[in-house]
Amino acid sequence: MITAPSPRPERWDDSTSFGNGLSDEEVDRLLSVSPFREMEPDAFPKRLPLRGILRHDTQIRKYKAGEIVVRQGDYGTSAFLILSGEVRVVLKPELPPRVLGRKETVRPSVFKVLSQFWNSKHSETRKPYELKGDEGVASRQADDGHVKVFLQDVPRVLGKHQTATIGPGEVFGEISALGRVPRSATIFAENDAELLEIRWQGLRDLLKYDKHLKARIDQVYRERALASHLLQMPIFQKLSPENLQKIIDEAEFLTFGEYDWSGDYKRLVKSGAASSAPKEPVIIQEGDYLNGLILIRAGFARLSQKYGRGQRTLNYLGSGQNYGLDEIAHNWRHKEDALPFQYTLTAIGYTHVIVIPTNLIEELILPTFPEKSLPPLIPKKTADKLPERNNAAAAQIGSDMMEFVAEHRFFNGTATMLIDLERCTRCDDCVTACASTHNNNPRFLRNGPINGKIMVANACMHCIDPVCMIGCPTGAIHRNSFEGEVMINQSTCIGCQSCANNCPYDAIRMVEVRDTDGEVILDAESKSILKATKCDLCADQFGGPACERACPHDALVRINMNDLRTFAKWLK
Numbered sequence: 001m002i003t004a005p006s007p008r009p010e011r012w013d014d015s016t017s018f019g020n021g022l023s024d025e026e027v028d029r030l031l032s033v034s035p036f037r038e039m040e041p042d043a044f045p046k047r048l049p050l051r052g053i054l055r056h057d058t059q060i061r062k063y064k065a066g067e068i069v070v071r072q073g074d075y076g077t078s079a080f081l082i083l084s085g086e087v088r089v090v091l092k093p094e095l096p097p098r099v100l101g102r103k104e105t106v107r108p109s110v111f112k113v114l115s116q117f118w119n120s121k122h123s124e125t126r127k128p129y130e131l132k133g134d135e136g137v138a139s140r141q142a143d144d145g146h147v148k149v150f151l152q153d154v155p156r157v158l159g160k161h162q163t164a165t166i167g168p169g170e171v172f173g174e175i176s177a178l179g180r181v182p183r184s185a186t187i188f189a190e191n192d193a194e195l196l197e198i199r200w201q202g203l204r205d206l207l208k209y210d211k212h213l214k215a216r217i218d219q220v221y222r223e224r225a226l227a228s229h230l231l232q233m234p235i236f237q238k239l240s241p242e243n244l245q246k247i248i249d250e251a252e253f254l255t256f257g258e259y260d261w262s263g264d265y266k267r268l269v270k271s272g273a274a275s276s277a278p279k280e281p282v283i284i285q286e287g288d289y290l291n292g293l294i295l296i297r298a299g300f301a302r303l304s305q306k307y308g309r310g311q312r313t314l315n316y317l318g319s320g321q322n323y324g325l326d327e328i329a330h331n332w333r334h335k336e337d338a339l340p341f342q343y344t345l346t347a348i349g350y351t352h353v354i355v356i357p358t359n360l361i362e363e364l365i366l367p368t369f370p371e372k373s374l375p376p377l378i379p380k381k382t383a384d385k386l387p388e389r390n391n392a393a394a395a396q397i398g399s400d401m402m403e404f405v406a407e408h409r410f411f412n413g414t415a416t417m418l419i420d421l422e423r424c425t426r427c428d429d430c431v432t433a434c435a436s437t438h439n440n441n442p443r444f445l446r447n448g449p450i451n452g453k454i455m456v457a458n459a460c461m462h463c464i465d466p467v468c469m470i471g472c473p474t475g476a477i478h479r480n481s482f483e484g485e486v487m488i489n490q491s492t493c494i495g496c497q498s499c500a501n502n503c504p505y506d507a508i509r510m511v512e513v514r515d516t517d518g519e520v521i522l523d524a525e526s527k528s529i530l531k532a533t534k535c536d537l538c539a540d541q542f543g544g545p546a547c548e549r550a551c552p553h554d555a556l557v558r559i560n561m562n563d564l565r566t567f568a569k570w571l572k
Contacts, residue, residue, distance in 0.1 A: 012056040019059030044209045057202025063189035067150040072186045075469045078199045079174035085193025090186045091162045101475040103489035122518035124511045147473035180298040238368045252355040256281040261349030262467040262504040280346035288341045292355040294323045299351035313402040316411040326375040393564035404451040413461025415558045422453045423555035433550030443535040460507040460535040468499040485537045495530030508534045
């Protein structure tokens with residue numbers, strides 16, 4: 001019996017266009033301006049025509065003078081091309097958090113600490129000042145339906161901050177969009193401006209099929225971002241400017257996996273099939289030729305080794321970590337006993353890597369190492385003895401727990417809440433302490449996935465890759481510092497639920513807020529006002545997380561899941 005044919009999945013349909021999709025006239029207009037007029041339509045495949053990318057993966061956005069386009073520290077998934085008007089880039093000093101709609105962390109006074117013993121008897125109460133917004137920042141509903149934040153005193157900003165103007169034809173935001181890294185600067189409209197926003201899917205395809213645009217973006221990446229990224233790593237800090245430039249010129253940029261991994265992961269969890277996720281893309285296969293040093297620029301990768309008929313997970317590598325230095329150093333000292341890559345490296349979710357050719361590592365990097373600080377030689381039979389850096393912690397944690405962490409993507413957390421169920425007496429002192437610290441509003445649930453005796457509670461993990469921050473229209477959800485705690489500013493949260501919908505771990509809740517008398521606060525349309533709430537890691541409290549300090553049995557801990565040694569020590 002032959003079943004009826006199913007329609008082939010398409011790259012676009014009416015529900016997947018960016019915004020409402022562009023009209024033919026708007027697409028024609030784009031094809032008449034640079035860089036699109038220089039592109040060769042025949043270079044694009046029929047299933048991904050240039051017109052289709054412009055129609056479905058871009059949208060034209062209009063900004064009025066003073067409106068913020070991107071904020072420093074935000075995570076964005078799109079780049080911008082200026083069609084008309086001008087925008088200003090704030091170079092230094094950085095704009096204060098309140099101007100960007102963020103919460104400034106202030107330690108409580110002694111009186112405020114004592115007042116926590118007499119919190120409101122009602123949950124989720126908000127004082128009037130928490131709802132009226134911050135001085136210096138405001139938001140409004142624009143004609144295109146988007147909520148936009150604007151600066152209320154642009155002349156003062158221009159007078160106190162060094163800025164630069166960029167105009168029509170310029171592209172910005174592409175490095176953050178492709179590398180999934182924080183925006184490096186705040187940019188706002190200097191006058192009425194019209195921008196083309198290109199989501200990452202379209203930008204990816206444009207770069208794939210237009211070599212000139214790819215060369216341009218790669219060059220901008222090399223000039224603006226790569227040097228500062230490399231210099232954050234100790235192995236590159238001793239290089240002369242000339243040798244650093246050689247490495248920058250030869251570096252190769254590669255991406256693996258799914259950019260929107262969090263959405264796929266949430267669907268798998270809801271269907272109960274998280275453990276049957278698609279096969280992870282291979283970055284390096286065990287036994288591959290040693291062609292270069294692999295630097296993780298963004299995302300995560302799994303390091304594993306053949307074990308029986310499968311793979312044994314050894315470690316997880318995140319931003320700033322590298323793979324291949326041990327092998328390159330070994331071969332540099334013992335050319336007669338050269339080894340290939342000893343392990344397999346696969347992308348978990350979305351991984352952006354930089355590859356530095358082996359010959360440059362041997363010529364420019366290894367000679368700067370004192371002999372005693374070089375990585376140890378690798379044993380010939382690596383299956384019998386793994387390098388110490390991977391073996392000890394992973395062996396103590398156990399393969400079952402390592403796979404559990406990978407299955408649930410918990411390695412993303414810098415402050416994951418772990419509870420030892422054998423020690424926990426269910427006294428709820430942790431929840432009580434959390435509520436007392438947050439005006440009778442507990443910010444986590446003592447519930448979550450369990451492996452053996454260990455529970456991972458539904459509490460914000462303050463992720464390395466905080467996908468919850470993507471798409472917040474007002475910047476209410478943000479980091480309080482570079483790679484710091486993820487916070488929510490109640491004054492600028494508009495209850496749009498984008499952060500709660502994006503969070504892969506269900507750690508953000510939407511709540512109806514009340515006044516100090518316990519009455520639900522209504523808006524002008526008599527609808528209850530919603531706010532996003534989550535664990536803030538007690539960032540404004542002395543002594544750190546109240547939940548951890550309150551546990552009488554040391555059953556609860558907050559751990560950076562990329563620190564396998566600390567994790568293994570706690571498990572013992």
